[in-house]
Amino acid sequence: MKQKLFTVWVFTKISTKRFFRDKTAIFFTIAFPLIFLFVFGGIFGKDSDVSFNVALINNSKSSFSQQYVEQAKKDEVIKVSEEITTLDQAKERMNRGELDAAIVLPKTFGVIKDGQAFPSGEAKVLYSQNNQQAGQTLQSILQAQFQGMNKKLVDTKTPFSVSSEQTNDRGLSSFDYIFSGLLGFSIIGIGIFGPINVFPELKKQGILRRFHTTTLRVWQYFLSTMASQALIGLLAFAVQFAVALTLFDLQVVGNYFELTLFLILSTVTILGIGLALGGWAKNERQAAPLGNIIVFPMLFLSGTFFPRFLMPEWLQNISGFLPLTPIIDGIRLIATEGKHLTEIAPQIGLISAWLIIIYIIAFRFFRWE
Amino acid sequence: MDVMSKNNSITVSAKKLTKIYDGTTVVDGISFDVKKGEVFGILGPNGAGKTTTLEMLEALRSIDTGSATINDIDVSDNPYKIRSIIGVQPQSPSFQDKTKLSELIELFAAAYGERVNVDEFLADVNLQDKKNSFVENLSGGQKQRFSIAAALVHNPTVFFLDEPTTGLDPQARRNLWELVREVQRRGVTVIITTHYMDEAEVLCDRVAIMDEGKIIALDTPKNLIKQLLKKGFKKDQTVEQANLEDVFIDLTGKELRT
Numbered sequence: 001m002k003q004k005l006f007t008v009w010v011f012t013k014i015s016t017k018r019f020f021r022d023k024t025a026i027f028f029t030i031a032f033p034l035i036f037l038f039v040f041g042g043i044f045g046k047d048s049d050v051s052f053n054v055a056l057i058n059n060s061k062s063s064f065s066q067q068y069v070e071q072a073k074k075d076e077v078i079k080v081s082e083e084i085t086t087l088d089q090a091k092e093r094m095n096r097g098e099l100d101a102a103i104v105l106p107k108t109f110g111v112i113k114d115g116q117a118f119p120s121g122e123a124k125v126l127y128s129q130n131n132q133q134a135g136q137t138l139q140s141i142l143q144a145q146f147q148g149m150n151k152k153l154v155d156t157k158t159p160f161s162v163s164s165e166q167t168n169d170r171g172l173s174s175f176d177y178i179f180s181g182l183l184g185f186s187i188i189g190i191g192i193f194g195p196i197n198v199f200p201e202l203k204k205q206g207i208l209r210r211f212h213t214t215t216l217r218v219w220q221y222f223l224s225t226m227a228s229q230a231l232i233g234l235l236a237f238a239v240q241f242a243v244a245l246t247l248f249d250l251q252v253v254g255n256y257f258e259l260t261l262f263l264i265l266s267t268v269t270i271l272g273i274g275l276a277l278g279g280w281a282k283n284e285r286q287a288a289p290l291g292n293i294i295v296f297p298m299l300f301l302s303g304t305f306f307p308r309f310l311m312p313e314w315l316q317n318i319s320g321f322l323p324l325t326p327i328i329d330g331i332r333l334i335a336t337e338g339k340h341l342t343e344i345a346p347q348i349g350l351i352s353a354w355l356i357i358i359y360i361i362a363f364r365f366f367r368w369e
Numbered sequence: 370m371d372v373m374s375k376n377n378s379i380t381v382s383a384k385k386l387t388k389i390y391d392g393t394t395v396v397d398g399i400s401f402d403v404k405k406g407e408v409f410g411i412l413g414p415n416g417a418g419k420t421t422t423l424e425m426l427e428a429l430r431s432i433d434t435g436s437a438t439i440n441d442i443d444v445s446d447n448p449y450k451i452r453s454i455i456g457v458q459p460q461s462p463s464f465q466d467k468t469k470l471s472e473l474i475e476l477f478a479a480a481y482g483e484r485v486n487v488d489e490f491l492a493d494v495n496l497q498d499k500k501n502s503f504v505e506n507l508s509g510g511q512k513q514r515f516s517i518a519a520a521l522v523h524n525p526t527v528f529f530l531d532e533p534t535t536g537l538d539p540q541a542r543r544n545l546w547e548l549v550r551e552v553q554r555r556g557v558t559v560i561i562t563t564h565y566m567d568e569a570e571v572l573c574d575r576v577a578i579m580d581e582g583k584i585i586a587l588d589t590p591k592n593l594i595k596q597l598l599k600k601g602f603k604k605d606q607t608v609e610q611a612n613l614e615d616v617f618i619d620l621t622g623k624e625l626r627t
Binding site for chain 2 (some may be wrong): 003004006007009010011014018021022070107202205206207209210211212213215216217
């Protein structure tokens, strides 16, 4: 046994060394996921992750309304388009989907009515049918804004109020949420896209055939590939964590050791899919289409680029069983919610079940040439 | 036959080897023995079943019926034991790129579960100064030498070569013949397939000629020629002192090109 593991050790050592001499491989495993990180970090990384493009049409000449418009232009959530001044222009843009809504201030807005000491008025939010959500959200934002103004203007007591308290001072940002998905994507790259490109090439060159003539066993070859890919994967993940932590304010509250163990389990499981596909395929033409059939549903349904809670419930139920789903959930639960491995037993259980199924298939269908 | 297989001088023994693919009999009940230390050639046109025969002996393909032994070890029953006592040179040897010679040797030894003194090993095959080179940077001759050395890293008793000179230029072919003779001098039994008759004539102690899955002749090249002459075969009697290949080698030299 010791001798057999010695073989695994030498194969692991040399294929890991070889990785660091391969610039293309380094690019695809380490730099490529970073590109996604920067794209999604750019979209979701800032605090104001929600903003609305609106037109502000001011029909009032009151000084209060002028002030309000000036203030609104500085707002980060409500992005006021300066070029639109009439309602017709706004409607046209809304129909084209370029604007989320239009805020209309009527003639009387901000005018001090007779017998009153303060200005008053009602703003109107206009939104198109297919933009209901944005319109309603905008309405509640304005309502909150106006409530603040009301309070300043009329210092009456509010008999009923609701107080709120933050239970979780961290609060997940969108980026924290999406980051686990990006790691999932990176795992797919290392575990599937790597092997389905490398194995057919090794077969074409007869390199695997040559190993077949030796006493090397499939499990030794698999184990060494698992070890070296897990090692390379951890390096790639570490780089992504470093970038996310420094540039995009990723909040990690979990235990890094537990996270590492979980990432190793995840990488090895997904690698099994790559070994099964690459090990079975005789050439690239066989491996690539089948790889896409397996990878794309996982990318879209397991919460890689957009969260699963946006899906209809029946689809969530199905996609919950894909191997990548518990991986992405597990990473998020450990990293951003501080869960321990013992608390994510359902995820670990599901991954382990997949691990067994996938490797049975991989061993069964492996071909040396 | 029993007495024969227990005889020390028999290294490889095939008995009624048969391989059937999709109803087609590719190898049809062939039997032969290979003596210790000889170079044994399997000749035949494309599709005669040479490669399949070799692959059955190498324990790479299952033997449908019949049996084979190497050093009295049954090939079907002990594929891994067999692989540990044979070396295989593939048709077009290639190695993974971006790997140093020293690492490849370590890798191949490890594939057999063995450790090797890399420096000593490379010095033996005159490649010590290429220790840190990648295979893709070796010359053609060095590559041939390295490939054979790698296949013999675990000191096997039998060495298999499947059409090793197909597609090579005359210089590279001659270089490979020299390397095979060196292997033979080390006491290793060599089994080689080829469809070049000149190669079989200079290299092989005995040859088996295969056609359509059967062995149709088995003897030394000299005896096979004698038998043909006995049947009254006559060639145009022009005794040439040289042929075109001799001219080619004379003009371009024996030096190996990359």
